[in-house]
Amino acid sequence: MSCRDLLFELGTEELPASELLGMAEALAAGILSGLQEKGLVSGDTQVFATPRRLAVLIREVSEEAPELSREQLGPPVASAHNADGSWSKAALGFAQKQGVAPEALVTIDTDKGPRLGHCFIEQGAQASAVIPEIITAAVAAIPVSKRMRWNRHRCEFLRPVQWLVLLFGDETLPLSLYNLDAGRATRGHRFHHPQPIVLSEASAYQAALLDGYVIADFAARRTAIIEQIQALAQTDLQPVIGDDLLHEVTGLVEWPCALLGQFDASFLDVPAAALISSMKSHQKYFHCVDATGALAPCFITIANLASREPDQIVAGNERVIRPRLSDAAFFFANDKKTALAERMPRLAGVVFQNKLGSLADKSQRISALATKISGLIGADANAAQRAGYLAKCDLVSDMVLEFPELQGIAGSHYAAHDGEARSVFEAIEQHYWPKFAGDQLPVAAESVAVALADRLDTLVGIFGIGLEPTGSKDPFALRRAALAVVRIILAQPQALSLAELIASAGAQYEPGVLAADVNDTVADYVLERLRSWYEDQGIGVDLLRAVLASERDHLLDIDQRIRALSAYMANDEALALIAANKRVANILAKGNVIDHQPIDPQRLIEPAEQALAAALGTAKQTVDQALSTRNYTAALDALAVLREPVDAFFDTVMVNAEDAELRANRLQLLSQLRQLFIGIADVALINPGNSG
Numbered sequence: 001m002s003c004r005d006l007l008f009e010l011g012t013e014e015l016p017a018s019e020l021l022g023m024a025e026a027l028a029a030g031i032l033s034g035l036q037e038k039g040l041v042s043g044d045t046q047v048f049a050t051p052r053r054l055a056v057l058i059r060e061v062s063e064e065a066p067e068l069s070r071e072q073l074g075p076p077v078a079s080a081h082n083a084d085g086s087w088s089k090a091a092l093g094f095a096q097k098q099g100v101a102p103e104a105l106v107t108i109d110t111d112k113g114p115r116l117g118h119c120f121i122e123q124g125a126q127a128s129a130v131i132p133e134i135i136t137a138a139v140a141a142i143p144v145s146k147r148m149r150w151n152r153h154r155c156e157f158l159r160p161v162q163w164l165v166l167l168f169g170d171e172t173l174p175l176s177l178y179n180l181d182a183g184r185a186t187r188g189h190r191f192h193h194p195q196p197i198v199l200s201e202a203s204a205y206q207a208a209l210l211d212g213y214v215i216a217d218f219a220a221r222r223t224a225i226i227e228q229i230q231a232l233a234q235t236d237l238q239p240v241i242g243d244d245l246l247h248e249v250t251g252l253v254e255w256p257c258a259l260l261g262q263f264d265a266s267f268l269d270v271p272a273a274a275l276i277s278s279m280k281s282h283q284k285y286f287h288c289v290d291a292t293g294a295l296a297p298c299f300i301t302i303a304n305l306a307s308r309e310p311d312q313i314v315a316g317n318e319r320v321i322r323p324r325l326s327d328a329a330f331f332f333a334n335d336k337k338t339a340l341a342e343r344m345p346r347l348a349g350v351v352f353q354n355k356l357g358s359l360a361d362k363s364q365r366i367s368a369l370a371t372k373i374s375g376l377i378g379a380d381a382n383a384a385q386r387a388g389y390l391a392k393c394d395l396v397s398d399m400v401l402e403f404p405e406l407q408g409i410a411g412s413h414y415a416a417h418d419g420e421a422r423s424v425f426e427a428i429e430q431h432y433w434p435k436f437a438g439d440q441l442p443v444a445a446e447s448v449a450v451a452l453a454d455r456l457d458t459l460v461g462i463f464g465i466g467l468e469p470t471g472s473k474d475p476f477a478l479r480r481a482a483l484a485v486v487r488i489i490l491a492q493p494q495a496l497s498l499a500e501l502i503a504s505a506g507a508q509y510e511p512g513v514l515a516a517d518v519n520d521t522v523a524d525y526v527l528e529r530l531r532s533w534y535e536d537q538g539i540g541v542d543l544l545r546a547v548l549a550s551e552r553d554h555l556l557d558i559d560q561r562i563r564a565l566s567a568y569m570a571n572d573e574a575l576a577l578i579a580a581n582k583r584v585a586n587i588l589a590k591g592n593v594i595d596h597q598p599i600d601p602q603r604l605i606e607p608a609e610q611a612l613a614a615a616l617g618t619a620k621q622t623v624d625q626a627l628s629t630r631n632y633t634a635a636l637d638a639l640a641v642l643r644e645p646v647d648a649f650f651d652t653v654m655v656n657a658e659d660a661e662l663r664a665n666r667l668q669l670l671s672q673l674r675q676l677f678i679g680i681a682d683v684a685l686i687n688p689g690n691s692g
Contacts, residue, residue, distance in 0.1 A: 002063045004127075004169030006031075006042075007202035008135050009055035009186055010177075011163035016145075017051070017251025019158070021218050023142050024049035028056040030138030038125040038134070039065030048206070048216040050254045052187070054142075055216065057205055061131075061168070065124030072098060074116035077107055091116060128168060132175040135166060139177060153179050163187060170201040188212020189255050191305050213255045213306075222250040228258035229286060229300055236291045239300050242280070249284050253304040261285075261314045265297040267325045273409045274328040274399060281403075282324050283317070331398040332413075340414045343393040350396065353476075355513065356461045363392050365508040369453035370446075372504045377494055379445030380423060387427035388450045390415060394428075408432040423447075434484055441491050452488055455481040456505035459522050464506065464514030468525070482529040486555060495554040495630075498523055527552060539566055542686045549682035557630060564632035565681055569688065573640040580646045581677055581684040584670045587655055599672065603665040608652045612645040616672055627679060635680055646673070 008031065015023070024047045035042055035058070043060035074080075074094035082088050087095075087102045095102040098118040108117035150160040155178040166175045166182035175182040185196040186205070192213035199208055206216055215221040225246065229239045249256075267275060272295040279285040285299040301317045303310075347360040356362070367388035374384035394400050394411030403410075412429035416422075423446045430447035431454055433440055442451045462468070462476045469478050489496050502519050515521070527548060531541050539562060547561045568574045604610045619638050626635035655670065657663045677683050 003043075003060040004063060004171075005167075005202040006058045006061045006127075006131065007055065007165060007167045007199070007205050008182075009048075009053055009163075009165035009205070010139065010161060011053050011165070011187060012157070012159040012161050013052055014159055015049075015051050015054070015251075016158070017248045019143075019145060020049045020051070020054075020251040021047075021247075023144070023158075024054045024056070024218070026142050027054055027138055028058075030141045031056055031058065031134055034130075034134030034137055035061060035127075038127075038130050039068070040125060040127055040130075046206075046217070049218045049251070050214060050216055050221075051252060052190070052214075052254065053216070055165075055205065057202060059203075061127060063127050065127075067124050068122045070120055070122045071108060072118045072120075073108060073110065074098075074105065074118065076112075077114040077116060080105075080116050094118075128171070128173060131168060132166070132173055135175055136177065151179075155179060165199065167199060167202040186212075189214050189305070192255060215255065218250060221253070221256060222246060225250060225253075225256045225258065225302055228256060228302075232258060232260045232300060237288050237296055237298060238290075239286050239288050241286060245280055245284065245286065249302050252284065253302055255305055257303040257306050257310070259301050259303055259310055259314050259317070261299050261301060261318045261321070263297050263299065263318065263321055263325055267329055268295060268297060270325070270329045270332045271406070271409060271413050273406055274332065274403055275325060277403045277405055278324045278328050279321065283321055285317075285321070327402065328399070331402055332410075335394075335397045335399050335410070335414060336417050339418045340390050340393045340411060340420075341418070343396050344389075346396040347392060353461065353465070353467075355465045356509075359392050359395065362457060362461075363389055365457050365505075366391060366450065366453045368508055369457060369505055370449040373449040373452055373501065374446065376496060376500075377445050377448060377492060379449045383421055383423040383446045384427070384449040386420065387424045387431070387446055388453055390420070390424065391428050391431050391450055391454065427451075434487060436480070437483070441488055448488060448492065452485060452501065453505070455485050456501055457508065459485070459525070460502060460505040460514065460518055461509065463522050463525065464509070464518040466515065468521070478525070479529065482526045483533065485526055486529050486533055489555045490559050492556065495556040497553050498526060498555060499553050502526075523552070530555075530558070534562065540687075543569075543681075546681040546683055546685045549685060550678050550680060560630055561632050561681055564636055565683075567633065568636040568640075569686075571640060573643040574636075574683075575688050576643050577639065577646065577677075578683045578686050578688060580643075580650065581674065581682075583650065584674050585684040588667065588671055588674060597668055597671075599668050600661075600665050603662055604669075605662070606653045608645070608648040609666060609669060612642075612649045612673070613669060615642055615645040616669070616676065620672075620676055623676060623679065632680055639677060639680075642673070 028045055028047045032042065032045060041062045042058050046057045048055035048057070075090040080088055080091040091102050091105070094116060095105055100118060105116045105118055107114050144158045147156040147158065149156055155161070157178065161178040161180060163185070164175060164177060164180050164182035165184060165186050166173045167184055172182065172184050184199045186199060186209065188194070188197050188209065189212060197208050197212050199205060209216045215224060226241060229241055233239055275295060276287045279287055279299050283301070285301050288296045288298040288300065290296045299321065303313050307313050344360055344363070347363060348358050350359045352359050352362045367385050370384040370388035371381050374381045390411065394414060395407055397410055397414070399410040400407050408429045408431065412425045415425035415428050423444055426444055427447040427450045430442040430444070431450035433442045433451060442448045458476060458481055459478060462478060467476070489498070499519065502522050506514055506519055530544055534544055535541065543562050543565050547558050547565065551558050551561060599613060601613070604613055619642055622638035623635045626632070626638065653666065655663070655666045657666065
């Protein structure tokens, strides 16, 4: 089969970095899907994305699709002939529609009986003929945040399209889009190589652009930026390369050139987070740290050209960054003139939620709840109360109004400046931790108390007035708050009661504000977050469901059970006992069993049921002792020895005996077996194939 490389490039200007790679990948997916639908096979695909172009190179696209055997069904054979044996109108009409004589029709067996049919060979698609329409459809399907029009045409795209390239091997294919005809001429770097680059064939694309000072491959450009930044590192100067900023900068340049600049060391008196935010958000600079990890008065900028006078570019960037850092320094100095606690009256004018009051009201609730929680985790109650009271005060500071990402960080600095205790100002910053999945957790007990209080207040309040998340809408970030509660509680050495924490949060509200069932609703919602938490760790939802059937309050206890059960699942005995428990659950569901009734030893007449009763008695002692110390591994090990007596019981004992008392006694025996397992988890709910 003959194959050629396929190249399509859409040239434009100033494509936004945030959408760049996604658009290119969507374009590639659309082209590949179109080729597949036409029966055209292809090899490796390479995606290219720069601020001036989206391009796709697909290797070894077949020149034509294989022939296909087709069959078209016609009328039933029974109605194909008239009484005299001649062809019926139905048969003649079908043959005419197929363009053949009726004698060329064949009989095809179907589920509804034999029918007339026409079998034929369909010619495969010619790649050169169908690729332009495939490209047209793929371009139309590119996800674009906001379309614009240009010139007098009604063409629409994210930015004005300026050139098109469509090559199939060394052949240009006819394609017209946006009032442009595709050709073989692309464009290099705007300054280093402004003249057109004529491509000899599709496979020459990447090398030709490299000669034109364009690193077209996004990943290669990203790697080049990393290497250039790292080359500027010194013994006492280490660049910090954040993934988000790196991705954005990669989308802003075609020919990256890393340059090291400096700023006045006096700015280091400003909180490092404010300086970093200003450099990152406004200027797209990478910051640097010294040998101790402290912010250094340096930055790295990525220019989009290799200048003959790089010092001039550095000097220009140093001039630009100074007023940005001066703004941060001014906000910081001005904010320190007002004590953090004196900002509380301004919080009274900021609405948290109409039915739940202002941020001042929320601060009072957080403070009271943090005090309550501190008693459960051994924190300093006075420090937790004070930190909870001050936690939101920096939201009305100039610094946070200018740099919202500094909430908590700014407040911590201002509290330290005001002379607050270390545990207080650390809790003000750390009560926002974790900010995202995988982020660090609050460290000190006082910080934990405030972090839990803040999130529990939000969860209980918002759910209590009926504003739970729906679909993708979660304006109060309740999913993130609930997952943070899970992570913080699981990190504590104490087994905290989820029900007690939620009830304490609800108690901070006036009677009648919250729905009566809010505690149960919030508890269910938090427990639901456990699903994603364990799925990320490769633990199946079946294990969680089994444990929640036995324990729903203490998350640490739930976690210990799940860990033990997950390890237990590797044993053959576990799989056998899970199957037996499913059988027991089904039997008991059909029987009339009163739980916790004693077994009558006199009615244990079969050796197998006598052996199971004895094994149960021994196992129960060991299990009860293990459960008293939450040693779930030992408890499950004790249950594993029940495999043989359970198997023997089901092999030789008729549970549903005709004698009613004998039957009831055997059901009670099985009930005690099930209750012994349920003390740890309802293993009958586990599907071994889905449990990680």
